[in-house]
Amino acid sequence: MKLSISRLADLEALRGDSIAINGVCLTVVDPGDPLAFDVVPETVSRTNLSELRSGDQVNLEASLRAGDPLGGHLVYGHVDATTVVLSKSKEGEGARMWCVTPPELAPLIAEKGSVALEGVSLTVAAVREGEFAVALIPETLSKTTLGDVEEGSSLNLEVDPIARYAVHALKYGGRR
Numbered sequence: 001m002k003l004s005i006s007r008l009a010d011l012e013a014l015r016g017d018s019i020a021i022n023g024v025c026l027t028v029v030d031p032g033d034p035l036a037f038d039v040v041p042e043t044v045s046r047t048n049l050s051e052l053r054s055g056d057q058v059n060l061e062a063s064l065r066a067g068d069p070l071g072g073h074l075v076y077g078h079v080d081a082t083t084v085v086l087s088k089s090k091e092g093e094g095a096r097m098w099c100v101t102p103p104e105l106a107p108l109i110a111e112k113g114s115v116a117l118e119g120v121s122l123t124v125a126a127v128r129e130g131e132f133a134v135a136l137i138p139e140t141l142s143k144t145t146l147g148d149v150e151e152g153s154s155l156n157l158e159v160d161p162i163a164r165y166a167v168h169a170l171k172y173g174g175r176r
Contacts (some may be wrong), residue, residue: 009063011035018063018077022145023119023156024049025063025077026157047079048154059119059144070119073114074161080105083117083157086131086147095136096125097146099155107167108159116158120144 013019013035017028021037024047032037044050052058064070086098097119101109109115111127120140126133141147149155 009062020059020061020063020075020077020119021049022047022052022058023075023077023116024079039054043079047081047156049088051154057145057148063118072147073116075116075119075121075158076161077119078156078161079156079158081157082154085151085153085155087151088149091135095141096133097136097149098131098133100155101127101130101132102157105157105159107129108161108163110163113163114160118145118149119156119158120146139146 011019013028013031015028015031017031018025019028019035019037020026023044026037026039026043028035029038039049054174081104082103083099086100088095088097109124109127109132111124113124115124115132115134115154116120117134122134122136122140124132125135
């Protein structure tokens with residue numbers, strides 16, 4: 001699958017650079033306008049990129065460079081799965097959004113832990129059987145595509161990499 005994204009004026013990209021599109025780390029294969037990426041079957045099977053259509057808004061982010069401020073939890077762009085929005089409701093000036101927890105990721109999603117949805121670093125506000133909630137602040141609602149998502153939307157989900165490694169270490173206890 002080929003993916004092309006119209007260039008933003010302030011995003012400079014070179015062939016081989018990593019750019020996250022809706023939280024999916026992709027390698028630039030053509031730095032022209034539009035930017036072009038190759039997307040392999042593994043990526044298509046775990047993400048919602050195949051659902052994108054011409055004109056869709058996306059979250060676009062260049063890779064973090066050594067020395068840059070982090071400003072959230074580590075987000076690698078290694079999407080684990082997609083999730084479905086169960087509900088989104090106004091909460092104060094922000095919103096609360098409930099999403100389906102993919103069963104295989106349940107041990108990795110904890111209240112006050114971190115997840116990335118569409119590449120946006122978020123704190124898990126609550127966890128219930130088969131679902132989790134995030135609280136969205138006004139800045140997130142206005143500056144990312146999460147402001148426009150609705151019930152039933154499919155979102156890219158990346159769990160906190162620290163949780164991933166901690167659970168893996170506990171599971172295997174130093175043996176393989």
